[in-house]
Structures are given as structure tokens and as C-alpha cells.
Amino acid sequence: MARIAVIKFPGTNCDEDVAHAINTVTSLKAEVIWYKDFTLDPWDAIVIPGGFSYGDWLRAGAIAARTSVLERIAEAVDRGIPVLGICNGFQILVEAGLLPGALTVNDIGRFVCKWVKLYVERPRGPWLSLAEDGMELDMPIAHAEGRYIVDSETYNSILMKSPLIRYKDGWNSNGSLYNIAGVASEDGYVLGLMPHPERASEEELTPPRFSPGGRVIFKSIEYSIKRGW
Numbered sequence: 589m590a591r592i593a594v595i596k597f598p599g600t601n602c603d604e605d606v607a608h609a610i611n612t613v614t615s616l617k618a619e620v621i622w623y624k625d626f627t628l629d630p631w632d633a634i635v636i637p638g639g640f641s642y643g644d645w646l647r648a649g650a651i652a653a654r655t656s657v658l659e660r661i662a663e664a665v666d667r668g669i670p671v672l673g674i675c676n677g678f679q680i681l682v683e684a685g686l687l688p689g690a691l692t693v694n695d696i697g698r699f700v701c702k703w704v705k706l707y708v709e710r711p712r713g714p715w716l717s718l719a720e721d722g723m724e725l726d727m728p729i730a731h732a733e734g735r736y737i738v739d740s741e742t743y744n745s746i747l748m749k750s751p752l753i754r755y756k757d758g759w760n761s762n763g764s765l766y767n768i769a770g771v772a773s774e775d776g777y778v779l780g781l782m783p784h785p786e787r788a789s790e791e792e793l794t795p796p797r798f799s800p801g802g803r804v805i806f807k808s809i810e811y812s813i814k815r816g817w
């Protein structure tokens with residue numbers, strides 16, 4: 589059975605939610621792994637979930653990104669193992685240099701927790717294999733440091749060739765440049781996003797007027813692993 593590692597750092601708080609979502613909406617087996625116990629071998633994909641690793645000291649994700657487990661995750665990326673970073677996990681991947689850009693303090697200067705409307709651009713790779721270009725997704729955000737920034741050269745030369753998840757007009761509540769909510773490596777094997785797909789995977793957790801947009805990410809990784817890409 590395909591196995592997904594959900595890595596827990598001190599201060600991670602969405603690990604059980606991610607494992608629950610994957611174990612509920614897919615036939616994959618997600619397991620929460622303490623960061624010090626993580627070894628590369630048995631995993632078909634890796635998720636770094638959200639939370640407040642190391643209490644968001646210095647900058648969100650900065651300390652977790654400098655632990656030795658990130659060297660193992662970089663090796664996993666080199667081996668072609670899909671890696672997903674959700675919220676604090678996205679912050680960690682960016683701090684570790686595994687995705688471009690940076691995540692900084694929301695322009696309104698406070699934590700924001702709300703459902704938002706998003707869309708996908710250039711879906712590619714295992715996390716978005718079932719998504720279509722322009723597909724609209726609804727998911728909640730919950731962060732204080734979710735304002736994505738990137739220099740225009742990186743945006744034009746790298747990000748405009750890569751899969752992106754953007755806030756729809758009027759839904760960018762943190763001031764992210766180019767309305768960016770999530771970025772991926774060019775092949776889509778490494779994906780990071782601020783919204784929480786695990787909180788948007790089941791109808792009963794989805795408020796009226798929204799739909800469970802996180803499902804497509806977990807159904808995509810299931811499809812890609814089963815197809816044996």
C-alpha cells in the first residue's frame with residue numbers, strides 16, 4: 589500500500605488533520621512521523637503540514653528549515669519523491685530553498701482565518717494531476733505570515749513556467765504579490781500553498797457557498813501513485 593509521510597516538528601498542529609484527510613478521501617496510508625524519526629525509504633510522497641514550528645521564532649518556518657530532516661527531504665526531491673508543504677510547510681520549503689520566493693507578514697499586520705476562492709494555473713505533476721487549467725478551488729487560509737513575495741525576474745523566468753495557485757480577484761487578503769497562494773517546481777513534484785487542503789476535503793467541513801477544493805490535491809496524488817507515473 590502506498591505510504592505518505594506527514595512530518596511533525598515541535599509546534600506543528602495540522603499533522604493529524606492532514607493524515608485524516610488523506611486516509612478519508614483516498615486509499616493511501618498517511619502516517620504522522622516525528623521529524624527526528626524520518627527516514628527516506630518507505631515513502632511514496634511527503635507532506636509537511638501546517639502549524640507553528642518552533643513557535644514561528646525568527647520567521648515562520650526558518651528554524652525547521654535548518655534542521656537536518658530538510659536535507660533528507662531535499663534528497664527525496666532529488667529522487668523524484670513528491671513533496672507537499674501546506675501553510676507552515678510551505679513556509680518551511682521556501683525557507684529551505686526548495687521553492688522560490690519568501691513568505692512574510694500579512695500586509696494587514698495580523699492573523700487571517702477565512703475561506704477563500706482560488707484558481708489553478710498550468711497544473712502539472714503528481715499533486716495537481718487531476719486539476720485543469722483555470723480550475724477554481726475553495727479552501728480556508730489561516731496564517732499571519734502568508735504574504736508571498738518574489739522578485740520579478742524569478743516570477744517571469746521561473747514561476748510563469750510552473751504550476752501556480754492564485755487567489756481570485758478580491759480574495760487576496762494578505763497582500764501576496766501576483767495574487768500567489770501557492771507555487772510549485774516546474775515539474776510540479778514540489779508544491780507549497782498557504783491555504784489548507786486538509787480542511788477543504790470533506791463536504792461536512794465545508795461551509796455553504798464554498799466547495800471542498802482541497803480534495804483534488806489528495807485525489808491527484810492517489811491517482812498519480814496508483815498510475816505509477
Ligand SMILES: NC(=O)CC[C@H](N)C(=O)O
Pocket residue numbers: 637638639640641644648674675676677699730731732733734
Ligand atoms: N496554519 C498555519 O500553518 C500557520 C502558519 C504560520 N505559523 C503563520 O501564522 O503564518
